Amino acid sequence: MNSTRSSRYARHRFPAEVISHAVWLYFRFPLSLRMIEEMLAARGIEVSHETVRQWALKFGQSFANQIRRHLPTPSDKWHLDEVAISIAGRKHGL
Numbered sequence: 001m002n003s004t005r006s007s008r009y010a011r012h013r014f015p016a017e018v019i020s021h022a023v024w025l026y027f028r029f030p031l032s033l034r035m036i037e038e039m040l041a042a043r044g045i046e047v048s049h050e051t052v053r054q055w056a057l058k059f060g061q062s063f064a065n066q067i068r069r070h071l072p073t074p075s076d077k078w079h080l081d082e083v084a085i086s087i088a089g090r091k092h093g094l
Contacts, residue, residue: 008059018045019055020063026056027063 009016018040025036033049033056040047083094 014045014047018047019059022047022052023055023059023063024067026052027060028067 009019012019022036022040025031025039026033031039033052036052037047037049040052084091085094086092
């Protein structure tokens with residue numbers, strides 16, 4: 001782990017991997033803080049939803065920026081595999 005990353009997580013009770021995974025789950029998927037708390041508890045990590053909220057406030061912007069960078073950008077090109085329409089009750093392929 002490089003020194004910049006470890007200094008961001010300094011003085012936290014949990015390892016950087018746990019913190020980053022919890023924050024990533026919160027911003028990547030539409031999960032509530034309590035759902036993330038339960039997911040971590042299922043893996044043997046006892047953390048409160050308030051702690052996850054504080055982590056999201058502190059580390060969330062960098063995670064949100066990384067996720068946005070990896071999302072596909074909208075463009076004017078469309079790729080369709082197959083289209084079927086129904087005309088007068090009969091299916092026609094385009």
